[in-house]
Amino acid sequence: MSDLLSVRGLERGFYGVSVLQGVDLTIKAGSFTGLIGPNGAGKSTLFNVVSGLYQPDAGEIRLGSEAIGGLAPDRLVARGLVRTFQLARGFPKLSVFQHLMLYGPRQQGEGLVAAMLGGKAARHREAELAERALGIARRLRLDHVIDNPVTALSGGQKKLVEIGRALMADPKLILLDEPMAGVNPSLTEEIAGHLIALNREGITICLIEHDMGLIRRLCDPIIVMAEGRTLVEGSFETVAADTRVQEAYLGRRH
Numbered sequence: 001m002s003d004l005l006s007v008r009g010l011e012r013g014f015y016g017v018s019v020l021q022g023v024d025l026t027i028k029a030g031s032f033t034g035l036i037g038p039n040g041a042g043k044s045t046l047f048n049v050v051s052g053l054y055q056p057d058a059g060e061i062r063l064g065s066e067a068i069g070g071l072a073p074d075r076l077v078a079r080g081l082v083r084t085f086q087l088a089r090g091f092p093k094l095s096v097f098q099h100l101m102l103y104g105p106r107q108q109g110e111g112l113v114a115a116m117l118g119g120k121a122a123r124h125r126e127a128e129l130a131e132r133a134l135g136i137a138r139r140l141r142l143d144h145v146i147d148n149p150v151t152a153l154s155g156g157q158k159k160l161v162e163i164g165r166a167l168m169a170d171p172k173l174i175l176l177d178e179p180m181a182g183v184n185p186s187l188t189e190e191i192a193g194h195l196i197a198l199n200r201e202g203i204t205i206c207l208i209e210h211d212m213g214l215i216r217r218l219c220d221p222i223i224v225m226a227e228g229r230t231l232v233e234g235s236f237e238t239v240a241a242d243t244r245v246q247e248a249y250l251g252r253r254h
């Protein structure tokens with residue numbers, strides 16, 4: 001498998017406190033990579049920097065052969081790199097459909113206003129995006145709530161909207177930040193099934209998750225972070241047997 005994302009020497013701090021202290025990692029194209037580590041290890045911050053939400057202080061990020069460090073999120077989304085958030089973001093008053101439509105990729109100057117003003121190409125594109133949004137809603141079994149405001153959805157359905165939002169961008173790589181946290185067991189299984197299917201269709205996934213049962217079942221390889229660095233990488237058995245990993249988790253508990 002070729003390298004899809006590679007991160008070298010990545011640093012980021014806040015108010016003088018160093019959070020990412022030289023992260024090195026590689027995500028292979030087509031993999032379902034797990035990212036684990038004790039609370040505060042810097043996993044979400046890594047996602048925030050890689051997805052363009054925060055600027056790096058130092059280091060290099062490549063998507064394929066292109067250096068992408070410091071690019072704004074919308075430019076990364078256009079290159080097929082998207083992330084989801086632990087808590088679904090967005091516009092609570094919008095319906096599921098409107099929400100998905102917001103995140104469809106558009107050319108500069110396109111969009112709902114252009115469509116309303118009568119641009120033929122823009123109207124055509126909006127129709128395509130609407131088809132895409134409907135298809136994604138059907139796939140994620142959100143079609144029966146597609147006209148409901150996002151606020152009226154259950155916590156688990158909001159997580160599905162986050163995944164749907166990512167799919168609207170036709171992603172190559174999805175960074176998933178705890179997409180099953182706080183979700184009931186049957187919906188967790190449903191989400192796991194969607195993720196496995198998306199990965200089989202060729203989408204590379206990097207998953208932050210604290211549930212080791214899910215990590216073991218879904219991910220290979222697994223990258224362990226602790227104190228702003230990557231510690232170990234390998235199969236679940238390899239990382240679980242590594243004393244450095246055990247110490248990193250125990251160190252936080254006591």
Ligand SMILES: Nc1ncnc2c1ncn2[C@@H]1O[C@H](COP(=O)(O)OP(=O)(O)OP(=O)(O)O)[C@@H](O)[C@H]1O
Pocket residue numbers: 014019037038039040041042043044045046
């Ligand atoms: N915007 C920010 N401003 C200040 N400190 C921040 C900011 N973002 C993250 N941090 C700090 O960086 C550290 C790492 O946080 P981060 O959320 O990346 O860890 P994590 O590994 O994702 O943890 P968890 O598993 O608990 O979600 C924490 O001490 C956190 O307080």
